[in-house]
Amino acid sequence: MNTLKSELPGVRLADTWSARPAAQQPDWPDPTALHNVTEQLAAHPPLVFSGECDALKERLAAVARGEAFLLQGGDCAETFDRNSADTVRRKLNTLLQMSAVLTYAASMPVVKVGRLAGQYAKPRSSPTETLGGVTLPTYRGDAVNGFPFTAEARVPDPERLLRMYQASSDTLDLVRAFTKGGHASLDQVHEWNRDFIAGSPLREKYELIADAIDRALHFMRATGGRPEHFDDTEFFVSHEGLLLDYETPLTRRELRSGRQYATSGHMLWIGERTRQLDGAHVEYFSRVDNPIGVKLGPTTTPETALRLIDRLDPDRQPGRLTFVIRMGVDKIRDLLPPLVERVVAEGAPVAWVTDPMHGNTMGAPSGHKTRRFDDILGEVSGFFEVHRALGTHPGGIHVELTGDDVTECVGGGHDLDFPDLPERYESTCDPRLNRSQSLDLAFMVAEFFGTERRAVDPAAALGPVRRIMAGSATPGTAPRRVAETSE
Numbered sequence: 001m002n003t004l005k006s007e008l009p010g011v012r013l014a015d016t017w018s019a020r021p022a023a024q025q026p027d028w029p030d031p032t033a034l035h036n037v038t039e040q041l042a043a044h045p046p047l048v049f050s051g052e053c054d055a056l057k058e059r060l061a062a063v064a065r066g067e068a069f070l071l072q073g074g075d076c077a078e079t080f081d082r083n084s085a086d087t088v089r090r091k092l093n094t095l096l097q098m099s100a101v102l103t104y105a106a107s108m109p110v111v112k113v114g115r116l117a118g119q120y121a122k123p124r125s126s127p128t129e130t131l132g133g134v135t136l137p138t139y140r141g142d143a144v145n146g147f148p149f150t151a152e153a154r155v156p157d158p159e160r161l162l163r164m165y166q167a168s169s170d171t172l173d174l175v176r177a178f179t180k181g182g183h184a185s186l187d188q189v190h191e192w193n194r195d196f197i198a199g200s201p202l203r204e205k206y207e208l209i210a211d212a213i214d215r216a217l218h219f220m221r222a223t224g225g226r227p228e229h230f231d232d233t234e235f236f237v238s239h240e241g242l243l244l245d246y247e248t249p250l251t252r253r254e255l256r257s258g259r260q261y262a263t264s265g266h267m268l269w270i271g272e273r274t275r276q277l278d279g280a281h282v283e284y285f286s287r288v289d290n291p292i293g294v295k296l297g298p299t300t301t302p303e304t305a306l307r308l309i310d311r312l313d314p315d316r317q318p319g320r321l322t323f324v325i326r327m328g329v330d331k332i333r334d335l336l337p338p339l340v341e342r343v344v345a346e347g348a349p350v351a352w353v354t355d356p357m358h359g360n361t362m363g364a365p366s367g368h369k370t371r372r373f374d375d376i377l378g379e380v381s382g383f384f385e386v387h388r389a390l391g392t393h394p395g396g397i398h399v400e401l402t403g404d405d406v407t408e409c410v411g412g413g414h415d416l417d418f419p420d421l422p423e424r425y426e427s428t429c430d431p432r433l434n435r436s437q438s439l440d441l442a443f444m445v446a447e448f449f450g451t452e453r454r455a456v457d458p459a460a461a462l463g464p465v466r467r468i469m470a471g472s473a474t475p476g477t478a479p480r481r482v483a484e485t486s487e
């Protein structure tokens, strides 16, 4: 058993996870270089604080109780050279805009959590990648190796963990400044949404919601409310807790309570490829007090879900555990109900969230990884439908998005098509919704609310976009879905 640095002098923390098998870890070539880096990380200040993590846990407890909705989003993979102030601001603005629409539609608080300030490591389907007859290790995120397809770039370099810390710290500073520093009032955010609507082919449909929000803002002001409330909005950060060589030295004991926290982000989640019950990740997550998520893909059985709950939330603490469901549009309606039924029968207070991205990845004819907007919306629709039918709470959405006008997913109000993908494909891993597709999603998901406790009619929900996008990617020419395999 290794020991960890503690903020309490003389107190050594038990590392019970390093001895267990850890999937998807880099093959660092030089153990001494790695050791030097982890020692430095252990001496760095925490990026987030226990009180903030506890506050998020309380907000997520409200999600689990059906009293709040989670909006979690950001890049699949942040990169060191694309975390400029402008990029981060646009991402935040997009999330704030989505949140304004969803808050109105859900009539409940929206808990805002970025996939940012730490989303630098990627699990991969295959350890190698072959291009033009050359086989190299896969890119595993800027925290591990370089994206360029050269042997040199693909060598894992532990110094990158220090850059990840610095980049996360910089992003977090920006996030704190933007969300606490009078960056945007609710009126302002609503104005941005008005601008988006004005340029959208779906403007007539969206104006109904925007007009209703106008009236709500007037009512709010008339009754003494403060739409400038967004000046000081709560915003949290999250990432996949994949690299244990990064997370372990940033795990600290809270002085007052003696509780242990991952201090690299407010919320961390375990990915679909690293949720082995006996593995190092589940063990690590069981030892920190942060609110945590677990991705659940189509192979998840109800028994596995229950065993994960026993390992990760033995005290059945509301807000502690969020299940992020990523089944795929064709499977969600069949696979989610037995999971929800068993977990509810067990009395476990998990929050249920949909990730409609990772079960819907496919290859475009150009070779780009992409996702259809309709599939993404269709999976969210299925998620709502299942929860409405069971009387449980569809607690939120977890999406890969950016505030930039990239061309990575097809469909949406502007009807991007396969030939558009090369124009501005910037993701180093999975395809993200661009700004307007993200807002399309928010306005369309808004329609799923107000159908309290009855099944959503997915055909009706998809109808408008299907009609407007008629002529886009026809089923007969659908490219194959990228097979998901585990290492």
Ligand SMILES: O=C[C@H](O)[C@H](O)COP(=O)(O)O
Pocket (backbone or CB within 6 Å): 076, 122, 123, 124, 125, 126, 358, 429, 430
């Ligand atoms: O973001 C999730 C995974 O890291 C990603 O989907 C894996 O992609 P791959 O199948 O190309 O390895």
Ligand SMILES: C=C(OP(=O)(O)O)C(=O)O
Pocket (backbone or CB within 6 Å): 076, 123, 240, 270, 271, 272, 273, 295, 326, 358
């Ligand atoms: C790796 C990811 O997803 P999953 O673990 O669900 O495949 C991700 O969220 O980028």
Ligand SMILES: [Mn+2]
Pocket (backbone or CB within 6 Å): 076, 077, 358, 400, 429, 430
């Ligand atoms: Mn991804």
